[in-house]
Amino acid sequence: MAIIHQIRRKYANKAEETVADLLYGTGVKSEDEMEAVIKRKAAEISIAMAILHGGDWRVQIDHEEPFVHITRRLQRNPRSASRRD
16 A cells, blocks of 8 residues: 555644644643633733723623623713723
8 A cells, every 4th residue: 555545634624733733832621721711811912902002901701602802991971871890
């Protein structure tokens, strides 16, 4: 049998290989660890935004509807309908 037929691909496609490389780079072994990484990275971004732009920043992470939202908290304004978290 030729050598070419003995080679087995480790991943089904390039996208799967990229995801595996990203996970390997984070050192994450479980879903709970991945959520902690996401929380830490979002906090790092909010701190960087506060340093760069000033103000108080908040992070909202929802794993049910997968999104991460980082926004500046609104100033207390009696006419504003929004409230601080």
